[in-house]
Amino acid sequence: MIDLRLLRDNPDVVRASQLARGDDPALVDAALDADARRRSSLTEFESLRAEQKALGKQVAKAQGDEKAELLTRTKHLAEQVKARQAEASDAEKQLDELLYGIANVVEGAPPGGEDDYVVVKEVGTPRDFAAEGFAPRDHLELGEGLAAIDTARGAKVSGSRFYFLTGIGARLELALLNAAVDQAVSAGFTPMITPTLVKPDTMRGTGFLGSHADEVYHLEKDDLYLVGTSEVALAGYHADEIIDLSAGPKRYAGWSACYRREAGAAGRDTRGIIRVHQFHKVEMFSYCDPEDAAAEHQRLLAWEEAMLAKVELPYRVIDTAAGDLGTSAARKFDCEAWLPTQERFLELTSTSNCTTFQARRLGVRERTVDGTTRPVATLNGTLGTTRWIVAILENHQQADGSVRVPEGLRPYLGGLEVLEPVA
C-alpha cells in the first residue's frame, strides 16, 4: 500500500512511478477521486451518527409521549445513518481496491523493462574451460554422475519441475543452507523456521496476490497459500504490531521450503533444477526505520556477496529496472552467478527494498519521538537457495566429472574437499 498522504500531496511522484513501471498512471487520479468521495461520505455519515447517538441518550431518559415522539425521529434517523454508512463503506472499499492496485513507488531504479538493468559490478573471473582442455558438463549431468540429483524420479513422483536431492546432493544443500544460517547468525540475525502455508491477508499484505497471483499455489479447501519465500511469513510476523526499532533494525533469517507455480514459464529452464516448483531457501528479512532503508539495502547486498564469496562463484550485481520490479519493491538488486554451460548469468540472490509498502498493508508500525506511530520499512534478500547448487557444480567441476568443494562449505561436509562421481 502506498502512502495516501503522498498520493494526495504529490500525485505526480506516484504518476511518474506508475509510468516507470509500465503501469497505468490513471489509477492515481481514480484513487484521488475515490479518496475525495470517501471523505465526503464519511463526514456525512459521522455527523448523522453523532446526532443519532445524542438522541439515543435522550430516548433513554425520556418517558411517555416525549419518548414516543423521540422514537419516531430516531427511527427515521436510523435509516439515514444506515444508508450513509453503506455509502461510506462502499467508497472506502473502492479506494482500497484502487490503492491495492498501485505498486510501490519506485526509488532510484533505472528506467525500462526486464532487459534494461544496469550492471553495478562484476566480481571474479569465469573459468576458461577451453584453455583447461575440456568441455564443461551441465549441472544435471554432473549431479547425476555424483548421484546427487534425480529429476526423473522427481517427475515420476510429483511431475515436471520436481526432483530429489540424493546422497551428497542432499548433504550439499544442507551444507549450503547451514552456512547461510551461520553467517546470518554471526551478523546478528535471528534464525527462524517459518510456516509455509499462510492466510490470504498475509499473502496479500506482502504484495504477492497482485499481478503475480498466478505464481502462487492456493489450497482452496483451506483458503491457505503456499509461500514462494519465507519473506511472506517474516513480513507477517510483526503484522498489526507496534515494534521497537530504537536499538536498530530487527533482522530475521528465515529458513523454509518455497513453492512456485512457474505458470508463465512453460518451456523455460526445463532441464535440471534451475526452475522448480519447490526448493529451500535462507532469506534475510529486515524491519528498519524508513530513513535507514536504503543503507540497510546495501548491507543486505553486502551479506549476499559475502555468501557468494564463501562458495567462490564469479558473479555480477545488477540494478533491476523499474519495469521489472515486484509489486512491493521500490528498488531491487540481483546477484547473478556465471553459468558456464549456458554462457550466461543466472540469478542466485535478489534483495528488495520495499520501503513502507508492505508494512503499511500489514500494519507494522513504530513509535516516533513525538508519540505517534508510523509504518516501518521492510527489506529482504537471499542468502542461499537450492539453485545455488547449479552454479556450484558447474563452476567447480573438474575434467573427470568430480566437483571441488569450495572452502566455505567444507566445514559443513565433514571436511570433504572433492565430490567424486559414483562408479
Add this chain to the structure above:
RNA sequence: GGAGACGUCGCAUAGUCUGGUCUAGUGCGCCACCCUGCUAAGGUGGUAACGGGGCAACCCGUUCGCGGGUUCAAAUCCCGCCGUCUCCGCCA
C-alpha cells in the same frame, strides 16, 4: 472429529444473566508533576489504535477476537467463523 469454558485498553480483571447512567470501571505497569534529607513509602494527573475535521488547543467517528443480524440504541441479545484452554475420540 465430539463436548465444554473462554476471548474487554500494555498485563490482569469488572461489566454480559436483566440492552440505554459504559464518555468501558479497577489494580498493576509506564510517564509527568508534587511531597519527602538518600533508589523506600505516599499524593495528584496522564496513559490504546485507526480514520475525519481544524493553524492550533480541541472536536467528531470507528474499534470490547472477526463477520453478519435484531433494535431508536449492542461489550451486553441472535447466527456464523477464527483463536486459546480443558476433556474425549482418532492418528503420528
